[in-house]
Amino acid sequence: MIGGSLDPSGRGGDPARGRDGDVVLTSRVRLARNIAGFSFLTRASRDDRRRIVSLASARFAGDAVSPGLRWVDLAEADTLERHALVERRLISRQLAAGDEPRGALIAEDDGRTSIMVNEEDHLRLQVMRAGLDVRGAWDEIDRIDDRVESIVEYAFCPKFGYLTACPTNVGTGLRVSAMLHMPGLKLINEIDKVRRAAKAMNLAVRGYYGEGSEAVGDIYQLSNQTTLGRTEEEILAAFTDDILPKIIEYERHARRRLLESRRSVVEDLVHRAIGTLLHARLMNADEAVKLLSHVRLGVALGMVSGVGFDLIEELMLHAQPGHLQLAVGAELNQAQRRPARASLLRERLGAAVSAG
Amino acid sequence: MIGGSLDPSGRGGDPARGRDGDVVLTSRVRLARNIAGFSFLTRASRDDRRRIVSLASARFAGDAVSPGLRWVDLAEADTLERHALVERRLISRQLAAGDEPRGALIAEDDGRTSIMVNEEDHLRLQVMRAGLDVRGAWDEIDRIDDRVESIVEYAFCPKFGYLTACPTNVGTGLRVSAMLHMPGLKLINEIDKVRRAAKAMNLAVRGYYGEGSEAVGDIYQLSNQTTLGRTEEEILAAFTDDILPKIIEYERHARRRLLESRRSVVEDLVHRAIGTLLHARLMNADEAVKLLSHVRLGVALGMVSGVGFDLIEELMLHAQPGHLQLAVGAELNQAQRRPARASLLRERLGAAVSAG
Numbered sequence: 127m128i129g130g131s132l133d134p135s136g137r138g139g140d141p142a143r144g145r146d147g148d149v150v151l152t153s154r155v156r157l158a159r160n161i162a163g164f165s166f167l168t169r170a171s172r173d174d175r176r177r178i179v180s181l182a183s184a185r186f187a188g189d190a191v192s193p194g195l196r197w198v199d200l201a202e203a204d205t206l207e208r209h210a211l212v213e214r215r216l217i218s219r220q221l222a223a224g225d226e227p228r229g230a231l232i233a234e235d236d237g238r239t240s241i242m243v244n245e246e247d248h249l250r251l252q253v254m255r256a257g258l259d260v261r262g263a264w265d266e267i268d269r270i271d272d273r274v275e276s277i278v279e280y281a282f283c284p285k286f287g288y289l290t291a292c293p294t295n296v297g298t299g300l301r302v303s304a305m306l307h308m309p310g311l312k313l314i315n316e317i318d319k320v321r322r323a324a325k326a327m328n329l330a331v332r333g334y335y336g337e338g339s340e341a342v343g344d345i346y347q348l349s350n351q352t353t354l355g356r357t358e359e360e361i362l363a364a365f366t367d368d369i370l371p372k373i374i375e376y377e378r379h380a381r382r383r384l385l386e387s388r389r390s391v392v393e394d395l396v397h398r399a400i401g402t403l404l405h406a407r408l409m410n411a412d413e414a415v416k417l418l419s420h421v422r423l424g425v426a427l428g429m430v431s432g433v434g435f436d437l438i439e440e441l442m443l444h445a446q447p448g449h450l451q452l453a454v455g456a457e458l459n460q461a462q463r464r465p466a467r468a469s470l471l472r473e474r475l476g477a478a479v480s481a482g
Numbered sequence: 483m484i485g486g487s488l489d490p491s492g493r494g495g496d497p498a499r500g501r502d503g504d505v506v507l508t509s510r511v512r513l514a515r516n517i518a519g520f521s522f523l524t525r526a527s528r529d530d531r532r533r534i535v536s537l538a539s540a541r542f543a544g545d546a547v548s549p550g551l552r553w554v555d556l557a558e559a560d561t562l563e564r565h566a567l568v569e570r571r572l573i574s575r576q577l578a579a580g581d582e583p584r585g586a587l588i589a590e591d592d593g594r595t596s597i598m599v600n601e602e603d604h605l606r607l608q609v610m611r612a613g614l615d616v617r618g619a620w621d622e623i624d625r626i627d628d629r630v631e632s633i634v635e636y637a638f639c640p641k642f643g644y645l646t647a648c649p650t651n652v653g654t655g656l657r658v659s660a661m662l663h664m665p666g667l668k669l670i671n672e673i674d675k676v677r678r679a680a681k682a683m684n685l686a687v688r689g690y691y692g693e694g695s696e697a698v699g700d701i702y703q704l705s706n707q708t709t710l711g712r713t714e715e716e717i718l719a720a721f722t723d724d725i726l727p728k729i730i731e732y733e734r735h736a737r738r739r740l741l742e743s744r745r746s747v748v749e750d751l752v753h754r755a756i757g758t759l760l761h762a763r764l765m766n767a768d769e770a771v772k773l774l775s776h777v778r779l780g781v782a783l784g785m786v787s788g789v790g791f792d793l794i795e796e797l798m799l800h801a802q803p804g805h806l807q808l809a810v811g812a813e814l815n816q817a818q819r820r821p822a823r824a825s826l827l828r829e830r831l832g833a834a835v836s837a838g
Contacts, residue, residue, distance in 0.1 A: 393763045397763050
């Protein structure tokens with residue numbers, strides 16, 4: 127059994143998924159950068175954009191700034207590839223949908239590093255890591271940032287720091303975020319308390335999956351809102367040493383409370399989710415994420431055999447339209463995706479459960 | 483696979499479950515009778531009631547009127563036994579709950595024959611049969627009625643026929659009913675049309691399971707409302723040769739329409755029900771009946787292997803509080819019944835599905 131029981135040490139989770147993997151799916155660090163000598167994209171000509179694309183694709187691809195970066199021309203890429211990159215969070219929805227010259231450098235191997243070109247800023251560097259590892263991601267992106275800066279000159283002003291298209295990014299241009307799984311707080315009806323507390327600490331809280339107001343699958347993305355007037359170290363320290371440990375502990379406390387007072391309700395929820403995933407013949411993406419979230423809780427609480435966090439994350443990804451179509455190897459409309467998704471989940475989860 | 487696919491001959495169903503078992507769960511015939519020389523129960527003294535109980539228990543038990551009738555003194559029977567008899571429809575809720583001298587003669591072997599004593603009338607004879615077999619039940623009850631009449635004199639008046647406590651039963655004292663499974667009509671939203679048509683044909687339509695207005699599990703009991711002014715043969719002929727075949731065909735037509743236009747939706751419904759039954763850890767009785775109803779539809783449509791109508795009927799019964807407690811061998815409160823019910827269903831259905 128992967129996942130193990132609720133870890134009383136307070137660390138928890140499957141080591142393969144990174145530190146605090148029972149609550150933290152991924153950590154992410156992003157730097158907004160602009161290249162000196164070009165207008166900001168709000169004012170850039172199509173020709174400026176083209177020159178930035180040429181520069182980035184020629185100079186940053188390969189191993190120049192980070193190992194194995196592949197250039198993806200988003201003006202040329204097909205819809206499925208763009209969707210899949212968005213689903214893997216390697217590029218933004220905004221970049222995928224644009225019609226200007228633009229692209230991204232993608233680390234195929236780790237699937238965790240990317241540089242968006244001509245998104246809101248000329249360059250957006252991004253590194254993700256499994257579990258709680260904001261500092262690991264920071265060390266990595268800091269290295270990439272240095273390499274990029276050895277190739278191009280950044281727009282920088284001694285008074286304000288890095289200049290960015292949107293004032294909220296001026297300064298360090300740094301945004302740190304973590305994707306948290308908080309089913310425990312949801313089940314004990316304290317998720318709104320956490321949202322309020324996070325806002326009071328100047329964090330942005332967004333549901334990760336789902337378009338509506340409710341976060342599908344109890345997965346939330348927390349990120350810092352301001353980058354100006356604080357050093358990178360201050361931002362990192364506040365996020366990783368203070369805020370996140372508190373929220374993680376809060377979620378774990380909720381899970382302990384649930385186990386003490388409502389264990390059978392949680393077991394029922396977890397196993398019903400498994401039953402539906404193993405038997406349904408039609409499924410939409412939101413329901414898949416919601417059910418997988420319940421299974422993930424079961425894995426974290428040691429209630430499920432044969433299933434690990436890695437598999438669940440992979441299935442959440444493959445339940446998304448782009449990845450699903452790539453997995454099936456065909457373009458599918460929404461009505462066709464529902465049986466294909468159900469079938470994929472049934473087979474993949476079924477294989478893991480029967481081996482478990 | 484038991485159950486087989488939708489039978490294009492229009493007969494359908496698993497022969498072991500009786501004719502038209504794809505739609506008709508059971509047929510029932512009941513006769514209301516009173517014994518001459520005793521007041522109707524609305525006016526009977528406690529002593530009268532006691533004498534009727536003595537007479538019935540002494541003279542009808544054993545093989546005197548029907549093979550293997552066991553006398554159950556309901557003033558003495560424990561709560562669980564009374565509940566179980568109600569759940570098997572061998573006695574009414576009203577008879578189970580009374581506090582006057584009363585009882586029932588129960589055929590243990592077939593579980594389909596009973597005589598209630600001191601319910602609304604002195605005697606209520608009842609025979610059930612699997613599937614559509616109102617005439618078989620009638621032949622059987624007619625024999626029992628003759629035997630009873632050879633022992634006691636019935637209250638009878640040449641002008642009105644058999645006299646009963648409630649005027650709606652005067653005449654033949656005959657009520658015929660059938661328990662119908664109509665998930666197809668429910669799914670195509672035509673169940674209300676059937677209800678209206680049945681009422682227009684002077685039939686009573688009741689949900690069988692569930693206390694609310696909606697019939698849980700899409701199971702409805704249809705019965706004739708009047709017994710006066712028509713012969714037994716007229717009542718039986720109208721019910722079995724005219725009304726029921728029409729309704730059965732209407733349900734089958736709905737199922738065919740579903741298979742043509744929404745097969746995957748039906749398959750999804752059926753398999754989700756199986757998934758939930760095989761994995762849930764807590765379940766109340768209404769949900770169990772609802773899910774089993776969907777599985778039953780799947781069996782009728784040939785979508786499920788290893789499961790037959792008999793098993794589903796048995797599980798619907800064992801999901802009820804009385805039978806559940808008898809199966810577990812312990813008294814359980816409502817909170818205790820939910821995990822016990824889930825466990826029983828999981829094991830029993832799981833064994834059938836993995837053998838199928």
